[in-house]
Amino acid sequence: MRDKPPAEPPSSEVTPEKTYLRRRELLKNAGLFAGTAVAVAGGLHLLGRKQTRPMDRFVPDAGLVEQPVAQAMGPFDTDEPRTPYEDVTTYNNFYEFGFDKNDPARFAHTLKPKPWSVVIDGEVHQPRTVDVEQLTSWFSLEERIYRMRCVEAWSMVIPWLGFPLAALLQRVEPTSHAKYVAFTTLLDPEQMPGQRRASLDWPYTEGLRLDEAMNPLTLLATGLYGRQLPNQNGAPLRLVVPWKYGFKGIKSIVRIRLTREEPMTTWRLSAPREYGFYANVNPSVPHPRWSQASERRIGDFERRPTLPFNGYAEQVAHLYTGMDLRRFY
Amino acid sequence: MASSPYPWLNPALVVGGLSPLLMLAIQGPRGELGPNAIEAALHQTGLLALVLLVASLTCTPLRLVAGWTWPARVRRTLGLLAFTYAVAHFLVYAVLDQGLAWGALWADVTERPFITVGFAALVLLVPLAVTSTNRWVRRLGFPRWQRLHRLAYVAAALGVVHFVWRVKKDVTEPLIYGAVLSLLLAIRVGEYMRKRRARAAAAARNPA
Numbered sequence: 432m433r434d435k436p437p438a439e440p441p442s443s444e445v446t447p448e449k450t451y452l453r454r455r456e457l458l459k460n461a462g463l464f465a466g467t468a469v470a471v472a473g474g475l476h477l478l479g480r481k482q483t484r485p486m487d488r489f490v491p492d493a494g495l496v497e498q499p500v501a502q503a504m505g506p507f508d509t510d511e512p513r514t515p516y517e518d519v520t521t522y523n524n525f526y527e528f529g530f531d532k533n534d535p536a537r538f539a540h541t542l543k544p545k546p547w548s549v550v551i552d553g554e555v556h557q558p559r560t561v562d563v564e565q566l567t568s569w570f571s572l573e574e575r576i577y578r579m580r581c582v583e584a585w586s587m588v589i590p591w592l593g594f595p596l597a598a599l600l601q602r603v604e605p606t607s608h609a610k611y612v613a614f615t616t617l618l619d620p621e622q623m624p625g626q627r628r629a630s631l632d633w634p635y636t637e638g639l640r641l642d643e644a645m646n647p648l649t650l651l652a653t654g655l656y657g658r659q660l661p662n663q664n665g666a667p668l669r670l671v672v673p674w675k676y677g678f679k680g681i682k683s684i685v686r687i688r689l690t691r692e693e694p695m696t697t698w699r700l701s702a703p704r705e706y707g708f709y710a711n712v713n714p715s716v717p718h719p720r721w722s723q724a725s726e727r728r729i730g731d732f733e734r735r736p737t738l739p740f741n742g743y744a745e746q747v748a749h750l751y752t753g754m755d756l757r758r759f760y
Numbered sequence: 761m762a763s764s765p766y767p768w769l770n771p772a773l774v775v776g777g778l779s780p781l782l783m784l785a786i787q788g789p790r791g792e793l794g795p796n797a798i799e800a801a802l803h804q805t806g807l808l809a810l811v812l813l814v815a816s817l818t819c820t821p822l823r824l825v826a827g828w829t830w831p832a833r834v835r836r837t838l839g840l841l842a843f844t845y846a847v848a849h850f851l852v853y854a855v856l857d858q859g860l861a862w863g864a865l866w867a868d869v870t871e872r873p874f875i876t877v878g879f880a881a882l883v884l885l886v887p888l889a890v891t892s893t894n895r896w897v898r899r900l901g902f903p904r905w906q907r908l909h910r911l912a913y914v915a916a917a918l919g920v921v922h923f924v925w926r927v928k929k930d931v932t933e934p935l936i937y938g939a940v941l942s943l944l945l946a947i948r949v950g951e952y953m954r955k956r957r958a959r960a961a962a963a964a965r966n967p968a
Binding site for chain 1: 766767768769771772773775776777779780794795796798799800803804807808811812856857858859861864867868871872874875925926927928929930
């Protein structure tokens with residue numbers, strides 16, 4: 432049996448050529464439209480800023496602190512809500528690992544905080560070089576819940592673990608010539624890749640006047656939230672000076688030197704008009720590029736007024752009586 | 761415009777160009793912009809305003825150098841997208857960041873050069889956005905319209921300065937935008953000089 436040729440559809444059902452071409456044109460244009468829109472969105476995404484995400488944290492958790500810690504609320508502790516651990520450990524300024532706030536959390540895994548030795552020298556009767564674990568074992572760790580005010584006008588509340596710097600200084604016995612304490616961060620571009628760029632004069636250095644260093648608020652921290660300091664927060668040993676802007680809190684310290692002269696500090700060297708030696712939190716002295724009168728607590732929507740000495744005036748204002756704090760910013 | 765050979769081009773640019781802004785509007789309230797969402801939105805909108813403004817300024821140099829004519833069709837869209845991001849940037853700063861504290865805003869704009877130049881760039885973009893329609897081109901006459909719209913270069917330069925002063929350290933990224941902008945401007949100036957020489961030569965040949 433021969434196949435019948437398929438019946439042609441009635442001409443009324445044949446798509447007119449013009450319509451057919453228009454449909455093809457439409458489909459082609461739709462494809463080009465979608466492709467271009469995606470390409471433009473993708474290009475802008477690449478050029479734009481990358482956002483911090485919790486999964487961006489590549490540094491392994493540092494683990495619980497095993498030493499016993501005095502848990503009672505101390506006289507300097509704030510009862511304000513603590514900034515979540517997630518935020519404290521993913522929003523950092525630590526230019527040794529990059530400029531973006533999430534860079535330290537992403538890249539600080541190259542830092543090896545163990546073993547770690549710290550040199551204590553200069554104007555002291557008992558200079559020494561000591562491993563940080565031994566150094567920590569000399570003192571009982573305390574939890575201190577402090578406000579932290581960054582010079583960039585944001586702030587956090589962080590439960591630190593550490594011991595007063597004064598306890599360490601008493602142990603090494605400053606000479607009568609000691610007037611200042613100078614701190615130095617590790618210099619090792621292998622561990623701190625950001626040091627390959629000459630963005631700041633490495634290594635990072637900071638300093639305090641001796642009476643500031645001896646103030647009971649001044650802490651050497653080895654942990655936070657009951658855990659060892661994560662690398663991005665300055666493992667294994669960092670300074671916490673809660674009435675000063677955050678950049679005074681030098682991280683990953685390898686040297687503590689007592690000096691006769693005021694030491695040069697990294698940010699002051701980099702931009703002397705913007706960052707001084709004292710760097711006390713002061714709402715009435717604006718940064719040249721922004722006001723310091725208010726701040727945003729991380730996690731809050733509205734700004735809050737910034738307090739003189741970050742709310743610690745009662746403990747530290749007497750250190751500066753008679754000083755013009757506009758001049759000594 | 762109706763008989764454009766690329767009817768999909770401008771709609772695609774608008775949709776693709778606005779999608780980062782839409783992402784911010786979705787991610788921000790959901791807490792997906794990191795610990796400091798307002799700062800993240802501020803940086804993103806500011807950077808994209810500059811990117812789009814520089815992109816809009818590449819259209820004419822592309823025609824001069826490569827002979828392409830299609831970029832001229834997207835120049836207005838790119839410029840208006842840049843303006844949209846600049847306005848969004850300002851609103852994030854004034855409303856979300858500063859909470860419309862007028863005193864603080866006034867002090868920022870008048871006392872802090874970093875903010876003054878950013879604000880000046882935005883102000884310069886306003887007349888350009890307003891006069892971006894065909895009607896305004898006709899109303900002003902093309903030569904005057906063209907002169908007015910050269911302000912886009914001034915605004916972009918102010919945007920680069922604003923960016924340089926914004927970063928604490930490492931000005932590499934803002935300087936890249938500065939370099940691109942300088943190159944574009946150099947092409948335009950080169951073309952202007954060439955035309956002037958050609959006119960002078962023509963005038964010398966045919967003294968009127």
